[in-house]
Amino acid sequence: MIVAKLIDTSLCIGCKACEVACQEWNDQEFKPQPEFLGTYQTQPELSHNFWNLIKFNEIEQDNKMVAWNMSKYQCMHCADAGCMKACPAPGAIIRHANGTVDFVHDKCVGCGYCITGCPFDVPRLSPKDNKVYKCTLCSDRTAVGLEPACIKTCPTNCLTFGERDDLLFQAEARAKELQSDGHTSAGVYNPAGVGGTNVLYVLKDASKPEQYGLPKDPTIPWTVSLWKGPLKALGTMALAGGVLGAFFHYLKFGPQQEEAPDED
Amino acid sequence: MKIERFTFTERAVHWMTAISFVYAGLTGLALWSHKLYWIASVFGGGPATRFAHPWAGTVFAVVLGLMFRSWVSSMRLDAQDQVWLRKSLQYAMNDHHGVPDAGRFNAGQKMLFWTQAVAALVLFASGFVLWNPTWMPRAARLIAILVHPAAALVSITGIILHIYMGVFVVPKALHAMVRGEVTPGWARAHHRAWYAGLKGK
Structure with a gap:
């Protein structure tokens, strides 16, 4: 059974509870920004000890008003994973039976090739131990039947965890609902260039994923x-x-x- | 009677280049293919191999620079070398009739020198980009991740040929590079124009 995360961006209120839950469960220190960066976003991008970032994408609408396109950014757990392809150390990047892509730090040599191979620019090299870190899809929770920490804590049902096929069905239904509400280009983000991802998005405007901080047609670099x-x-x-x-x-x-x- | 072919400095620089090349080459091959990853255990495991590889490359860069400086003036290809290269297949079959007399280095050695020089430049530039993924933009790393192994393959293939020639094909060539001296008969057989020049002095 392949498991997945569904992120319905139309329901995200930017509360960042998932960021806190991720930091807590994975026992990461919280590192406040030294200065105000002109945004509510916690930090500009992911880091080796910060695996889950709510992006506050500011988009100017047709009526000149600025809207926030919230999106949750983390490892996409691609079916055809660029990090795995680029990794030179056998067994350092593995895929669990449930489809989750996980880093095995005992075997990581710290070359950073996975960072270059990742079309989503997700893995980060830790300056502390020279190993690469990213979202594990809480494989230590899912292995014992629990849902990932971010899912568990989300207060708006923006995040759902479950069997990938079910979530895809659910995502399509939600996209249709949004379409009938007037968001005519609503759709599901499940990029085919990387064989589909185990992190799925419902976007109010699927024709412009860049507006959510997501690459348009990600593929493993040629x-x-x-x-x-x-x-x-x-x-x-x-x-x-x-x-x-x-x-x-x-x-x-x-x-x-x-x-x-x-x-x- | 013995003729000095390589000075102590030339030999020392050559062998420092050789050792750092082999170190960088083997650690690089370990990380190039999962099937060759076992080599990493010889160098202290994966992280140690990854740590040592760019430093071995840095040593290689420095000593290769010294080697380049000391030999570049003897490595210019002239008209005779063009003829030599056209006859190189015949030379490879140990038929030296009509193959022009070689100077201090024959045209094959000169080609190897320039191939290694260009490959090394590419290796150093791309290797620096790949050393730490936070140093250079992603676009540079995407190019480097392809050209680094490509240049390494050109370089290693050239060195396989070089070792085969120096150790097996040309008797006493290895001795010349280790102890620095050759006999007049050896110089006549392999670098006749160089020998003639020495005699003329």
């Missing part, structure tokens, strides 16, 4: 795919070919003559 695909095959052939070529060259032609006679 340089990562090329490096881990054809280049790897080509490289193996070049290295093995070089060694084998040298071996057979020696069998066929052998060494050059060591010395030339004195002609003087």
Whole structure:
């Protein structure tokens, strides 16, 4: 059973209770911003000890009024995960049977390739232990039948946890409801470029996910795919070919003559 | 009678380059493919390998710079080298008829020098970008993550050829790089134009 999180952005009131719950459950210190940044957003982006951020996206509407497009930003738990593809350490990034992408810090070497491979720019390198951290989808809670801490604490039912197929169905129904309420471009954010995500969004305007701080068509970067695909095959052939070529060259032609006679 | 082929400084710089290259190369290969990750255990495990790789690369950058400075003046390709390169297949089959006499370095060695120099430049630049993911913008890292292994493959393939030539194909070439001296007969056989120049002095 693949589990997922559904985030109905139309119901988010920006209370940030999920941020607090995430910090508490994962035993992270709270680090206030040293100065006011002109926004209610807790901090500009995710960090190694802050895995769940409510983005207060300020959007100017047609009537010149500014609206907040709240969105919850964290690991998307992609079906085709760029971090997993880029990771050089076997077993450092794993996928649980329920679809959750999790980092195993004992095996993480701290190279940061997952940060480059992630189309959502989610993982963060900790300066303390030089390992990479992100949302675990509370795998330590879901493993024993509990829902993630952010879901548990959400006061508006903006967040739902459950079986992915059920949530997709629910999301589509909610998008239709929003459409009939006049949000004609309401829809579900479940980007196909990464094989779908285990974090699903209902957006009031799904045609412009950027307005919610989400990339429009995220895919695993082509340089990562090329490096881990054809280049790897080509490289193996070049290295093995070089060694084998040298071996057979020696069998066929052998060494050059060591010395030339004195002609003087 | 012995002829000095490489000074002590040249040999020391060459072998420092070689050792740092092998260290950076093996730690790099360990992180390049899951199938080669076992190499990391030789270097103290994954995190130690990841830590050592860029530092080995930095040492390699410095000593390669010294090697470049001391040899670059002997590495310019001339008209004779063009002919040599056209006959390189024949040279590879140990048929040296019509292959131009080599100077201190033959055209193959010069090509290796320039290939390694260019590959190393790419490796240093992209390696710096990848050293710490917080130093450079994502766009730079996305390019670096591809060109770093690509340049490394060119470099390693070149070095496989270099080691094969130096250790197996040309007898006493390894000795020349270790102890710095060759016999007149060796110089005549492998670097005739260089030998003629020395004799003319």
